[in-house]
Amino acid sequence: MKLELQxxxxxxxLPAENDLRRWAETALEDEDRRELVIRIVDExxxxQLNRDYRGRDKPTNVLSFPFEAPPEVPVGHLGDLVICxxxxxxxxxxxxxxxxHHWAHMVVHGILHLRGYDxxxxxxxxxxxxRERELLAGMSIPDPYREEK
Structure with a gap:
């Protein structure tokens, strides 16, 4: 996997690059496109990105920007994640x-969006x-959607 960390x-x-890479690799699984940008930003x-691209004027945890090249152009780049x-x-x-654990969830969640999940x-x-639960469980991370009692 080729990861550009910004x-x-x-x-x-912030998580170490090795952790981000491990979480991304887990979510990429059998995906052919294995190039990715993870940009870590402030609010x-x-x-601004959430407002410009989603019409929501507030910061959010993760934004996914899939990369779509013309069909005749072979490309390894899957897309970009922007994590606040x-x-x-x-x-x-x-x-x-x-x-x-929450960082791992955001990376997995964002990459699943890049892979077409919604x-x-x-x-x-x-x-x-x-799918998120399965991938995170494989890394010994509990269900991120469990209800706290």
Whole structure:
């Protein structure tokens, strides 16, 4: 796998490149396209991208930008993930999860979007969430959707 890591954040406690690579490799599985950009940003950039590309004027945890070349052009690049470090950190605390587990979930979730999974409809969401659970369980990470009691 070819990973380009871009750090555009002042946040501390970011995952190591080796961890990001391991999580990405797990989510890529049998995907032929194995080139990927992961850009870690702060809230201003996340908010701007979320507003410009999704019409939502707030920062979000992960954005996925699939790369689509013309059919006649063989390409290894799958797409880009933009992960907002402060949002991921806040969510991990609010959800009572280890930060590394939530980062792994965001990488897996984003790559599944790049691979064509979605969660707009209930049926799609169930398929995508089950795949996330399986991939994360394979890395000994608990179900990210479990309800805290």
């Amino acid at each position: 750090i555009a954040s002042e946040a501390t406690g 201003a950039e996340s908010r 470090a402060p949002v991921v950190a806040r969510e991990a605390v609010a959800q009572g999860k280890p930060l590394a 969660h707009l409809e209930d049926t799609e969401a169930e398929i995508m969430e089950n």
